Amino acid sequence: MPDIQELQDLVIQVRRDILRMVHKVNSGHPGGSLGCTEFFVALYHVLMNRHETFTMDGIDEDIFFLSNGHISPVYYSILARAGYFPVDELNTFRLLNSRLQGHPTTHEGLPGVRIASGSLGQGMSVAIGAALSKKLNNDTSIVYSLHGDGELQEGQNWEAIMFAAGKKVDNLIATIDRNGQQIDGATQDVMPLGDLREKFEVFGWDVLEIEEGNDLEAIIKGMQEAKTRTGKGKPVCVIMHTVMGNGVDFMMHTHAWHGKAPNDEQLEIGLAQNKETIGDY
């Protein structure tokens, strides 16, 4: 495991990648991406037991599914910086003929991506299928997934939540990015989600919460705890409380930057708050 300073440096660098990617094409989703940066760094560099070379089947390694595909900037940056494809390719985000489509896809053969996502609410079902596949293959690795909290308004999630508990899919850790924001405003105003913990528990999941979802050490601790709860007959849900837009002060605590790119001036402010660490692409 890399030391915490190395991980912090990577977090800063990934934030810079996110800002520069969406700024360049004046489109994309920085808010949720910034809010999950620490989670992705922890997942890919501490938590997951993964192979260096990407294979679609991901046999004998932990695999991850991004259900809320619009936070592709953080996903692409993490995948590139984890070595799945050249970091310079981040330059092509959302451009014509790029493998880095607006929302992640397998269609262009980008290493690291196993399913298309973007139309919300589908990722948990896919993660369950992959988890069942691992069981059939006697593969004891874990399937991770990430979901937006607003995304849980899609009904398919609740079909999946019912299935995973009912059929004891206990090699799955589904993390909910509980930032309380969605495109039109606060989730509480748009469509209240209620007590998510209680909802998952009533469905039969083992639930734990990470209160400081933008603190690397808290994430690592919480997710390590989640790992110990796998294999015990219940799917595991992590409700991770994050701040949308984390790390760029004017983007924080608001839904305004869900799907909006910074202008030149805003980019400079954001980058000044996150000084280059391991090198820009």
Next chain:
Amino acid sequence: METIKTEQVQETMKKYTDQGKQDTRSGFGAGLTELGRTNPKVVALCADLIGSLKMQTFQEENPERFFQVGVAEANMMGIAAGLTIGGFIPFTGTFANFSTGRVYDQIRQSIAYSHKNVKICASHAGITLGEDGATHQILEDIGLMKMLPGMTVINTCDFNQTKAATLAIADHNGPVYLRFGRPKVPNFTEADQDFQIGKAVTLLEGNDVTIAATGHLVWEALLAAENLGNLGISAEVINIHTIKPLDEETLVRSVQKTGCIVSAEEHNYLGGLGESIARTLASHHPSPQAFVATQDTFGESGTPAQLMEKYGLNNKAIEAAVVQVLKRKK
């Protein structure tokens, strides 16, 4: 000359005797049972319709490879997509309506766009679902599925062919929509036939008109050809079991000979086989075409035979269409 033609047609018809009525969905069940015994990568999922889909034997023999998902078709499609990751070949089973329209976006994003090797097996397609009525009778599914890039669309005509197609799609790498039906219909194609995806089967050779039929309408086309033979009209009957990719070569070659065509399907004329044929002919050999299909309408309750009669989907409707299209032939 007319007498000779008639004899030829009748002789050829002998190749296609009804070996006893069976439902196409039982052909699927038989195929799936065989796959369960021969292909350890095949897994099956069902949304609370095991009996209707004839999946009991697979379930009993392979409980670890069978997933009952309950009444949750969207989840079923996503789980099927996920099961391909790790190398499995999932077969999903529910009614055609719930296999397509209800879960279109799940199929579009998680299966088709994601290139997942899922076999969407859909029973109770079309109006012959019968008494349950229009809520369950989908007449738009071929169109929905054929519009998805990379999706193979198959609509089989009888028990034997459905079984053969079920076996064949397991060996095909890519998403497939396999459409079949509820009622018992004549079983007339060969058992253990070699099913080639994308290859049309010319059942009867003829010179005056081509009848290109799919699904339950194939037998009706054979009956129509027999009656037309008695009238001195020589019909070529082609079984289009694969609507996408369409066997354009066989169709164009046939129409180059006959000069006109009738398409026949248990589906809306918008978006169905007929439109695929029309596009092919418009591009390669423009020719008069008549469409035996439903006319942009929902179905209703009734027996399959009553509905086929009322909605113009039987051998009489095909004969009438042939008479009409022959008048437009140059």
